[in-house]
Amino acid sequence: MDQFTLNMLFVGGSFALYIGIAIWARAGSTAEFYAAGQGVHPILNGMATAADWMSAASFISMAGLIAAVGYGNSSFLMGWTGGYVLLALLLAPYLRKFGKFTVPQFIGDRFYSQKARMVAVVSLIVISTTYVIGQMTGAGVAFSRFLEVESDTGLYIASAIVFVYAVLGGMKGITYTQVAQYCVLIIAYTIPAIFISLQLTGNPIPGLGLFSTHIESGMPLLAKLDQVVNELGFAQYTTLNTSMFNMFLFTLSLMIGTAGLPHVIIRFFTVPKVSDARWSAGWALVFIALLYLSAPAVGAMARLNIIDTLYPQGTQSEAVLYEERPQWMRNWEVTGLLKFEDKNGDGRIQFYNDKNDGFTATATERGWAGNEFTYNNDILVLANPEIAQLPGWVIALIAAGGLAAALSTAAGLLLAISSAISHDLIKSYLNPNISEKGELLAARISMAGAIGVATWLGLNPPGFAAQTVALAFGLAAATIFPSLMMGIFSKKINAMGATLGMLTGLVVTCLYLFTYLGMFFIPGTNILENVASNYLFGIPPASFGPIGALLNFVVAYVVSGMTAPPPQDVQELVESIRVPKGAGAATGH
Amino acid sequence: MADKSSSNAYWSANIRIIMMCMVIWFVASFGFGILLRPMLSGIAVGGTDLGFWFAQQGSILVFLALIFFYAWRMNKLDAEHGVEE
Numbered sequence: 001m002d003q004f005t006l007n008m009l010f011v012g013g014s015f016a017l018y019i020g021i022a023i024w025a026r027a028g029s030t031a032e033f034y035a036a037g038q039g040v041h042p043i044l045n046g047m048a049t050a051a052d053w054m055s056a057a058s059f060i061s062m063a064g065l066i067a068a069v070g071y072g073n074s075s076f077l078m079g080w081t082g083g084y085v086l087l088a089l090l091l092a093p094y095l096r097k098f099g100k101f102t103v104p105q106f107i108g109d110r111f112y113s114q115k116a117r118m119v120a121v122v123s124l125i126v127i128s129t130t131y132v133i134g135q136m137t138g139a140g141v142a143f144s145r146f147l148e149v150e151s152d153t154g155l156y157i158a159s160a161i162v163f164v165y166a167v168l169g170g171m172k173g174i175t176y177t178q179v180a181q182y183c184v185l186i187i188a189y190t191i192p193a194i195f196i197s198l199q200l201t202g203n204p205i206p207g208l209g210l211f212s213t214h215i216e217s218g219m220p221l222l223a224k225l226d227q228v229v230n231e232l233g234f235a236q237y238t239t240l241n242t243s244m245f246n247m248f249l250f251t252l253s254l255m256i257g258t259a260g261l262p263h264v265i266i267r268f269f270t271v272p273k274v275s276d277a278r279w280s281a282g283w284a285l286v287f288i289a290l291l292y293l294s295a296p297a298v299g300a301m302a303r304l305n306i307i308d309t310l311y312p313q314g315t316q317s318e319a320v321l322y323e324e325r326p327q328w329m330r331n332w333e334v335t336g337l338l339k340f341e342d343k344n345g346d347g348r349i350q351f352y353n354d355k356n357d358g359f360t361a362t363a364t365e366r367g368w369a370g371n372e373f374t375y376n377n378d379i380l381v382l383a384n385p386e387i388a389q390l391p392g393w394v395i396a397l398i399a400a401g402g403l404a405a406a407l408s409t410a411a412g413l414l415l416a417i418s419s420a421i422s423h424d425l426i427k428s429y430l431n432p433n434i435s436e437k438g439e440l441l442a443a444r445i446s447m448a449g450a451i452g453v454a455t456w457l458g459l460n461p462p463g464f465a466a467q468t469v470a471l472a473f474g475l476a477a478a479t480i481f482p483s484l485m486m487g488i489f490s491k492k493i494n495a496m497g498a499t500l501g502m503l504t505g506l507v508v509t510c511l512y513l514f515t516y517l518g519m520f521f522i523p524g525t526n527i528l529e530n531v532a533s534n535y536l537f538g539i540p541p542a543s544f545g546p547i548g549a550l551l552n553f554v555v556a557y558v559v560s561g562m563t564a565p566p567p568q569d570v571q572e573l574v575e576s577i578r579v580p581k582g583a584g585a586a587t588g589h
Numbered sequence: 590m591a592d593k594s595s596s597n598a599y600w601s602a603n604i605r606i607i608m609m610c611m612v613i614w615f616v617a618s619f620g621f622g623i624l625l626r627p628m629l630s631g632i633a634v635g636g637t638d639l640g641f642w643f644a645q646q647g648s649i650l651v652f653l654a655l656i657f658f659y660a661w662r663m664n665k666l667d668a669e670h671g672v673e674e
Contacts, residue, residue: 077648077649078622082614082648089611093663210635211634211636220635222641223636223637238637247623248619275667278664279660281656285653286653578600578603580672
């Protein structure tokens with residue numbers, strides 16, 4: 001069976017499974033559509049949360065990002081998992097006790113303000129829409145690469161599949177589909193990782209292999225990696241090559257941002273009890289950790305493998321002849337994600353850091369005329385099975401896994417958007433008298449509309465897709481997280497304080513990003529050049545989230561201190577969400 | 590009023606547990622993984638040092654332990670104060 005047939009079989013099979021689940025788990029009420037009827041077991045909810053959270057970025061890009069920089073990019077590992085501690089301790093149990101369907105609804109009720117609720121709706125839609133663009137383009141690319149269709153066609157197929165199970169099943173359909181998608185993606189990620197780890201270190205657990213001995217050289221794997229990258233003029237893998245301040249702030253930004261992402265928060269509304277919400281956050285992190293503990297190993301081992309392939313006799317000897325490069329490099333050369341250019345015309349491929357001035361002398365001495373090999377970081381995970389010379393079905397599995405990661409996150413985001421529109425905008429603001437049936441229909445129409453917008457954005461991706469992710473995390477950290485936390489942990493914050501606090505976080509964060517990245521990210525409209533010397537107190541735009549959060553807290557406290565305290569019934573509401581007793585089924589009213 | 594004071598005792602106990610967990614959360618990631626790494630550089634772990642291990646794996650394992658500890662401790666606290674579901 002050829003590779004294409006295998007890919008079709010695996011991807012088609014996984015899609016049939018998702019559709020089957022969607023038909024079985026279709027939603028009959030708004031409670032099922034928004035919160036899966038609060039009947040999801042905490043372990044299953046943990047799996048669904050893990051799939052919801054782990055996007056194309058986690059599955060495809062993260063290992064490559066870590067491989068490229070080494071220790072400095074550990075921020076992604078700590079930031080994207082540490083946020084779950086904040087969620088589990090500070091938000092999840094209380095929001096479940098509150099027992100409603102959406103994040104803006106909590107903000108509106110706790111701060112007894114339609115204005116606060118609308119600011120939350122705007123933040124939520126901006127955060128989730130920017131986030132969904134990357135998922136749709138990611139799914140389109142995966143389709144076009146593995147199924148040999150046009151990228152646009154791939155995107156239409158992806159949208160159609162999401163349409164079926166998200167519109168039909170709502171949160172209930174999405175939840176059970178995400179459980180299946182988690183299983184597909186974790187198997188797809190782990191199998192090649194195990195084989196690579198076995199080949200390099202003899203240890204079947206990639207996370208342990210990372211700290212084991214490299215069989216070929218007899219040195220510890222990381223020491224070997226440090227040595228070879230050093231010999232090619234690259235920065236040491238295990239040392240910090242940026243400032244401690246930057247790494248600290250970026251990690252904090254990712255952590256707070258993770259805890260403030262609405263599509264993750266609403267997953268904790270689906271479990272039956274408050275104690276289940278606590279356990280479920282733990283299970284979510286277990287399932288996330290299964291991938292995140294392997295990812296740094298995949299990155300480091302793939303980087304070592306690539307260097308080893310290019311310098312078969314070691315980095316001090318001659319590089320490989322272009323004609324003798326392995327088959328997987330030939331395969332990926334076709335996609336343009338991996339490139340060779342024989343600058344010194346010796347027929348060999350020299351891969352080194354030609355931007356390092358301290359290395360120029362060595363390079364000249366060896367007759368090198370510039371780096372001749374470049375690759376896109378994303379191929380490390382996708383090409384992993386080929387690098388490890390695994391059978392074709394493993395490659396097909398990676399295709400299905402990448403698509404599962406992108407589609408599961410897209411569905412979660414779309415649900416967050418559609419419930420904010422139908423429940424917070426239509427039901428509570430535009431047409432409060434809408435019937436349950438009418439609201440369910442409105443939710444389905446909003447979902448279909450959101451898919452349409454996401455597809456359009458995927459077909460016409462704004463050139464700034466990568467930068468908008470900084471916006472999503474920055475805004476989640478500056479608006480949603482602080483407001484939820486203050487709503488639970490302080491009885492003093494009132495409507496005016498919360499609304500102005502959120503607005504401050506929203507506006508200042510946007511302005512800071514626009515100053516360096518361009519007004520609404522349009523290239524050329526930035527006020528200051530995006531370089532470190534221009535940053536306010538040296539804070540990079542991608543790390544601004546914690547500052548926005550701090551401003552939100554300060555404004556909310558100062559304004560609340562100067563104005564009347566919240567009414568008695570709101571103070572009693574805060575008392576009641578703090579104790580688990582009396583948590584019933586969620587209601588929309 | 591009895592109910593009120595019991596729920597306040599419950600809430601301050603909860604805050605104490607949260608604070609303790611947050612200190613560990615901070616030390617394991619921002620502390621050992623970033624700020625204190627130079628101080629831990631003497632402790633070798635598989636070709637590098639303890640700080641690198643905390644940044645890439647140790648912190649995640651500590652986060653996991655913290656969340657499960659908190660869930661277990663709070664369920665016990667709920668029962669002690671009679672506020673369980």
